[in-house]
Amino acid sequence: MRVLATALLAATLFASAAYAQPGPRWADILPPAPAWKGASEKLVAPAAHAWITPAEKARFRTTPSYDETLAYLRRLAGASDLLRIERIGDTPQGRELVVVIASKDKGRLDPAKPLVLAQAGIHAGEIDGKDAGLMLLRDITQRGKADLLDRVNLLFVPVFNADGHENSSPYSRPNQRGPQSQGFRTTAQNLNLNRDYTKLDAPEMQAMVALINRYDPDLYLDLHVTDGTDYVHDITFAFPGWQGRYARSPRSGQWLDQRLRPAIEQALSRNGHFPSPYLDAVDGDAPEKGFNIGADTARFSTGYGDLRRLPTVLVETHSLKPYRQRVLGTYVLLEATLRAAAAHAAELEAARAADRALRKDQVVLAWKPLTAPVDSIPLRPIRRETYRSEASGRDEVRWTGQPLPVVQVPVFGSESDVVVAPPAAYWVPAHKTEVIDRLRRHGVTMEIIRTPRTVQVEVTRLAGPAQQPANEGRFPVAFREYDAEARTVTYPPGSVRVPTDQPLGELASILLEPRSPDSFLAWGFFPEILQRTEYMEGYVVAPLADRMLRDDPKLAAEFRAKLAAEPAFAADPDARLRWFYERTPYFDPRYLIYPVGREAKP
Numbered sequence: 001m002r003v004l005a006t007a008l009l010a011a012t013l014f015a016s017a018a019y020a021q022p023g024p025r026w027a028d029i030l031p032p033a034p035a036w037k038g039a040s041e042k043l044v045a046p047a048a049h050a051w052i053t054p055a056e057k058a059r060f061r062t063t064p065s066y067d068e069t070l071a072y073l074r075r076l077a078g079a080s081d082l083l084r085i086e087r088i089g090d091t092p093q094g095r096e097l098v099v100v101i102a103s104k105d106k107g108r109l110d111p112a113k114p115l116v117l118a119q120a121g122i123h124a125g126e127i128d129g130k131d132a133g134l135m136l137l138r139d140i141t142q143r144g145k146a147d148l149l150d151r152v153n154l155l156f157v158p159v160f161n162a163d164g165h166e167n168s169s170p171y172s173r174p175n176q177r178g179p180q181s182q183g184f185r186t187t188a189q190n191l192n193l194n195r196d197y198t199k200l201d202a203p204e205m206q207a208m209v210a211l212i213n214r215y216d217p218d219l220y221l222d223l224h225v226t227d228g229t230d231y232v233h234d235i236t237f238a239f240p241g242w243q244g245r246y247a248r249s250p251r252s253g254q255w256l257d258q259r260l261r262p263a264i265e266q267a268l269s270r271n272g273h274f275p276s277p278y279l280d281a282v283d284g285d286a287p288e289k290g291f292n293i294g295a296d297t298a299r300f301s302t303g304y305g306d307l308r309r310l311p312t313v314l315v316e317t318h319s320l321k322p323y324r325q326r327v328l329g330t331y332v333l334l335e336a337t338l339r340a341a342a343a344h345a346a347e348l349e350a351a352r353a354a355d356r357a358l359r360k361d362q363v364v365l366a367w368k369p370l371t372a373p374v375d376s377i378p379l380r381p382i383r384r385e386t387y388r389s390e391a392s393g394r395d396e397v398r399w400t401g402q403p404l405p406v407v408q409v410p411v412f413g414s415e416s417d418v419v420v421a422p423p424a425a426y427w428v429p430a431h432k433t434e435v436i437d438r439l440r441r442h443g444v445t446m447e448i449i450r451t452p453r454t455v456q457v458e459v460t461r462l463a464g465p466a467q468q469p470a471n472e473g474r475f476p477v478a479f480r481e482y483d484a485e486a487r488t489v490t491y492p493p494g495s496v497r498v499p500t501d502q503p504l505g506e507l508a509s510i511l512l513e514p515r516s517p518d519s520f521l522a523w524g525f526f527p528e529i530l531q532r533t534e535y536m537e538g539y540v541v542a543p544l545a546d547r548m549l550r551d552d553p554k555l556a557a558e559f560r561a562k563l564a565a566e567p568a569f570a571a572d573p574d575a576r577l578r579w580f581y582e583r584t585p586y587f588d589p590r591y592l593i594y595p596v597g598r599e600a601k602p
Contacts, residue, residue, distance in 0.1 A: 030177055032401030033321055034232060034382070038272020040328040043135060051076070051142045055131040055179070060324035063127050063179040066095065066165050069158055072134060073100055080141035081106070082149060088157075089207025092188045095162040097207050100133075102140060102154040109153050109215070114341040114348055117217035118334060119157040119208070122193045122224070122301070124164030124183025125173040128317050129223025132330035133158055148335065151342035155217060160204060163188035175227035178323030194222070195472045197304035198511060198518045199525075200438050212310065213443040218348055219260075219311050219341055222301040223330060226316035229284040230399040231276075232380035234321045235268060235329040237261075238278035238293065238314045240306040243375065245413060246295040246367075248506060249358070251351035252311040259344045260313070260337065267336035273329045274380055277411075278316055285397045287381060288407060294414035295367040298510045298518040307507040309355040311348070313337075320399075356503040363509045365516040366418040373410035380406055418515050422500045426512045427457055427597035430494030435520050435596075439496070439511065444504045447497040454490045457597030460514045461485045465530050465592065474524045482515050489597055497599070514594045521594055532591050536581050538573075545580035555583065 045052045054064035054072060064072065077083040082102055089097045103109055120129030133156050139145040159165045165183035172182040186192050187202055196205040212220075226236065239261075240246055241253015268275040280292045296303035305312025315333060317326035341348060383402040386395040428435055439446060464480025498508050514521050536544075549556045559579065563570040570576070581587055 029174070030320060031230060031382075031399035033177060034401050034403050036234070036272070036322070036325050038325070038328065040271035040273065040332050043139070043328055043331055044324075045135070045138070045143070051138045053131060053134045053138060055323075055327065056135065060131075060178065060322070060327060061180055063131055063181075063323075065168075066159055066162050069130060069134070070096075070098065073098075073137070073158065076137060076141060082141050082146060083137065088211050089203060091163045092203060093163045093166075095166070097160075097162060097204060098158070099211060100137060100154075100156040100158065102137060102149060102156065104146070104149045105153065113151055113153050114218040114345045115153045115155065115215060116219045116221065116338060116341050117155040117157075117212070117215070118221040118223060118337075119160045120223045121157075121159040121161050121165055121183065122222060123185045124159065124161040124167070125176065125185055126223075126225035127159070127165070127179070127183060128225055128323070128326045128330045129221075129315070129334075130158045131327045132223075132334060135327070135331055136334050145335075148338050148342075151345065152338050154338060155211070155215060157208070157211075160208065161187055161193055162204075173225075173227075173319065176225060176319040177321060189473060191473050194301060195299045197301060198298045199472070199474065199520070199523045200441050201473055206441055209441055209443075212308070217310065218352060219337065220301070220305050220313070221334070221337060222312065222314050224314065224316045225319050225326065226278070227319035229279070229281045229287050230320055230382045230384070231279065231287060231318070232382060232403045233274045233276040233279065234318050234325055235273055235333060236276045236278045236316045236318070237264065237333070238296075238302060238316075239312060240296060240302055242277060242293055245293075245374070248306045248364075249309045249311070249352075249355035251354040252309065252348075253306070255344070255348055255351040256311050256313065259347060260311075260340050263340035263343075264333055264336050267332050267339075268329060271328075271332045273325075273332060276379075277377055278314060279379075282412065285384075287379060288409050290373060290410035290412055291377070291379075292369065292412050293375075293377075294369060294412070295364075297367070298507070298516075304507075307504075307510060309352055309358075309503055311352070359501060360506060361421060362419050363422050363506055363513070364416040364419050365510065365513055366416075367414040368417040370413050370415055372412075374413040375411040376408045377411055378406050379409045380404075420509070420513055420515070422505065422509045423458070423598035424601040425500060425599040426498040426508060427455060427489070427491055427599060428496045428498065428512070429595050430492045430496075432525075432595070435525055436496055438520065439498065439508070442504065442507065442511070444498060444508050444511075445502045447499070449491060449495050449497065450493055452490050452492055453495075454488060455597065455599060457487060457489050457599055458484045459487050459489070459597055460594040462514070462529070462592040462594055475527075476522055476524050477527075477530070478522065479514075484598075485593075487597070491597075512596050514596075521596075526594065529590060529592055529594065532588060534586075534588055536577075536584075536586060538577055541577045541581050541584075544584065545577060548580055548583070 077085050084101050085098050088099050167184040168181045191202045196202050239256045241257050247253025265275045281287045283289045302312045302314050381404045383400045385398050389396040461483045462479045466478045468476040510516050
């Protein structure tokens with residue numbers, strides 16, 4: 001106990017001291033930033049203002065601790081009836097997770113108004129959104145911007161990864177210019193929350209999805225900081241539906257592309273910022289080679305929101321820009337989003353309704369990259385030079401901070417790779433309690449049967465299991481073959497039937513189809529099917545196999561063809577006998593059988 005207490009004390013002292021570390025360590029190693037001055041600087045409160053935020057007071061050199069952040073928000077909420085703070089959950093280390101509700105509706109949120117959910121700090125070192133949100137809430141309640149809430153409401157989660165926020169150090173993000181001390185990317189359980197949207201292992205993610213289910217927001221902003229290469233752009237963003245591509249919710253994607261994107265770009269440009277689509281470089285050392293703007297998978301916020309029929313935007317400020325510039329750009333984007341949601345509320349509501357009514361004949365489970373460009377975008381590049389590094393023994397890039405003229409660069413996309421026709425319903429057996437729990441947490445509609453039910457279903461016989469390296473707290477698994485097999489299955493009480501004729505039907509397919517990269521099977525929720533628990537000894541199976549060869553000419557022909565085609569099999573007596581064992585009624589019918597049944601459509 002004393003050892004544990006000492007460790008906890010040391011961790012607490014480290015987390016507290018991290019905020020007081022001297023001088024920014026990044027100044028010595030990061031490339032220079034282009035000079036910047038923008039109209040958004042007028043958003044910074046005067047030094048003597050009663051409601052100056054901690055980051056403003058520190059001239060954006062530092063960001064407040066989690067306790068300081070909550071204290072500021074509670075003081076602000078106590079001074080205004082436009083804000084209230086709600087607990088949404090707890091972190092593994094016992095910190096309270098909160099959402100700030102900004103509204104003029106005096107309690108219950110008016111469903112006639114669009115509701116915007118903005119979360120900051122899913123990666124706790126990327127904390128621009130927190131300080132931008134504090135400034136915006138201050139201005140709504142104390143500096144004359146209350147009209148923002150006339151036709152829209154806001155849910156703001158200031159720090160999603162609160163434990164990671166307090167695991168702070170000047171060395172957490174070596175590619176990022178400020179603040180002086182930054183939180184850590186993953187949670188106390190070392191989980192990356194922006195890989196957890198489907199499996200829902202983290203308590204923080206369970207709390208966030210519960211919040212989404214409870215309030216049903218109309219628009220979702222996920223606020224980040226990106227790195228990887230250098231350019232003039234200081235804020236980028238991505239969403240399913242960019243120029244009509246890759247949206248599972250097509251009407252929502254169209255709204256994002258045609259209504260929200262222009263509003264954000266115009267507001268940012270007016271305020272001296274340099275917006276762009278999210279810049280995922282093909283080659284970080286040579287950004288003129290182009291960028292990937294493809295489909296997002298369900299484990300990410302944008303891919304998950306798309307499946308939920310929730311328009312979702314990933315926001316990425318550029319890590320090499322000064323913290324002040326990044327926070328102000330995020331503020332401008334947040335305000336522009338609220339104004340766009342209010343101005344185009346009816347279209348947003350209609351888009352979501354149309355997407356929720358959508359029932360697809362085909363569902364894309366997996367995507368693959370395209371090798372040819374699908375479009376081009378303007379890039380504001382930074383001049384670079386190369387030098388010979390003694391450490392690496394090769395030429396390395398050095399960014400100079402000097403802007404170059406705008407150039408057009410190619411954009412590469414995605415195409416569907418694995419596609420299935422969804423069934424009428426999926427059947428999950430009662431013993432898969434963890435899977436059923438996750439479906440319930442997602443808000444998927446299910447029928448829980450109370451008496452045994454016999455159903456004709458299709459199950460999947462798997463072959464060639466390959467355990468993957470540990471990833472996000474799990475041991476994913478892939479398979480060489482997925483073969484459908486018709487069976488009559490009696491499901492016990494407690495089993496669930498998951499119909500696909502529901503707004504979350506496509507999400508259910510992504511979670512339950514065996515070939516989906518984000519399925520519960522792929523994430524390792526079914527380890528029991530990988531283990532054989534009964535065997536037949538050679539002295540039992542060999543005479544049985546000899547009899548099978550004599551009595552079944554078709555089986556004998558199949559066996560001899562396999563011997564001729566596969567020398568390694570022919571030379572392995574155990575493999576030969578196992579081949580026969582698998583074709584007897586003694587073989588375990590559950591081994592390598594994915595037990596989630598697919599009920600055919602009538």
